[in-house]
Amino acid sequence: MNQLLPWHTAQWETVTSARAAGRLHHALLATGPAGVGKAQFLAALAAWLLCSSPNGDQPCGACRACLQNTAGTHPDCAVLSPDPLERVAFSAYPGQRCQMESSRKKPATVISVDQVRELSTRLVTTAHYGHYKLAVLLPADALNLAAANALLKLLEEPPDNTVFLLLSQRPAFLPATLRSRCQMLRFSAPPTSQARAWLNSDGPAADLALELGGGAPLQAAKLLAQDLETVWNVVCVGLAGLLAGTADPMRLAHDWLKLPQQTLDTALYGWLRRALRNATGAPDAKLGNTFRTPPPQRLQAFASELEDFLRLREHPLSRDLALERLLYPLWVN
Ligand SMILES: [Zn+2]
Numbered sequence: 001m002n003q004l005l006p007w008h009t010a011q012w013e014t015v016t017s018a019r020a021a022g023r024l025h026h027a028l029l030a031t032g033p034a035g036v037g038k039a040q041f042l043a044a045l046a047a048w049l050l051c052s053s054p055n056g057d058q059p060c061g062a063c064r065a066c067l068q069n070t071a072g073t074h075p076d077c078a079v080l081s082p083d084p085l086e087r088v089a090f091s092a093y094p095g096q097r098c099q100m101e102s103s104r105k106k107p108a109t110v111i112s113v114d115q116v117r118e119l120s121t122r123l124v125t126t127a128h129y130g131h132y133k134l135a136v137l138l139p140a141d142a143l144n145l146a147a148a149n150a151l152l153k154l155l156e157e158p159p160d161n162t163v164f165l166l167l168s169q170r171p172a173f174l175p176a177t178l179r180s181r182c183q184m185l186r187f188s189a190p191p192t193s194q195a196r197a198w199l200n201s202d203g204p205a206a207d208l209a210l211e212l213g214g215g216a217p218l219q220a221a222k223l224l225a226q227d228l229e230t231v232w233n234v235v236c237v238g239l240a241g242l243l244a245g246t247a248d249p250m251r252l253a254h255d256w257l258k259l260p261q262q263t264l265d266t267a268l269y270g271w272l273r274r275a276l277r278n279a280t281g282a283p284d285a286k287l288g289n290t291f292r293t294p295p296p297q298r299l300q301a302f303a304s305e306l307e308d309f310l311r312l313r314e315h316p317l318s319r320d321l322a323l324e325r326l327l328y329p330l331w332v333n
Pocket residue numbers: 050051052053054059060061062063064065066
């Protein structure tokens with residue numbers, strides 16, 4: 001069964017009271033930064049809406065609908081996403097959650113109009129168990145223009161008992177007409193104390209993960225699982241070495257390619273943020289006594305290279321060169 005995250009109670013109250021009053025909106029759009037649990041919230045909501053005999057605002061966990069949902073095989077829940085992993089992650093257990101999509105040779109990056117048309121056909125048939133039919137879009141900003149227009153038609157004249165659950169980190173990228181058909185549920189990072197409690201840690205590693213993860217607990221948990229503290233120390237020592245002229249970009253790039261990609265990206269970005277803060281007159285004690293702020297033009301060049309580097313992250317062939325290039329502005333030789 002899906003667990004509701006402790007900082008989601010206000011949003012949960014919004015939807016549960018709306019359902020109790022018989023005015024649950026037919027399209028809910030969950031927005032907010034990465035790692036605050038938007039997909040988990042939608043998964044918990046889907047489980048509750050699909051359940052045949054919920055206990056108040058919780059699914060029973062034992063009815064046929066609950067068992068099928070847990071197995072990811074509920075026929076009334078369609079998940080549209082360009083990423084098969086996202087579809088699996090939405091379900092409590094890996095399963096054939098979305099039966100509509102044919103397998104692809106290349107990984108897709110968009111939700112296509114064909115996917116939305118298939119959804120449309122599927123939704124006009126009666127709900128399998130006579131309860132809600134759900135269409136989940138992970139994320140809704142993956143809809144291309146034609147797909148967004150097709151979805152808009154569905155939202156304008158929604159089939160009976162259908163609830164659309166949309167997720168977006170960048171709702172501004174969605175057509176305004178689509179946004180205006182949805183009820184927005186906004187999610188943000190919880191207070192640090194709540195995030196620490198959820199991570200079950202108040203040590204320096206958790207604090208670092210929360211700082212570099214923008215305060216988002218799920219993001220922090222992912223970084224902790226990838227040994228963020230070690231990567232962070234490697235990055236800080238390496239960059240200090242560059243600035244002191246005791247390390248060189250080629251060697252560092254070679255060594256750093258072995259580090260977990262997302263954690264390295266996060267550590268580099270976190271270092272830049274701290275260095276910029278330091279350069280603008282807000283000394284950061286956490287950087288340690290040995291930290292020397294690079295001259296502004298070097299820091300600026302590093303910031304600009306970092307932007308390119310993060311853009312190239314999906315191109316492994318050029319990643320080593322991009323990493324080396326990123327480090328040159330800080331190299332004192
Ligand atoms: Zn149930």
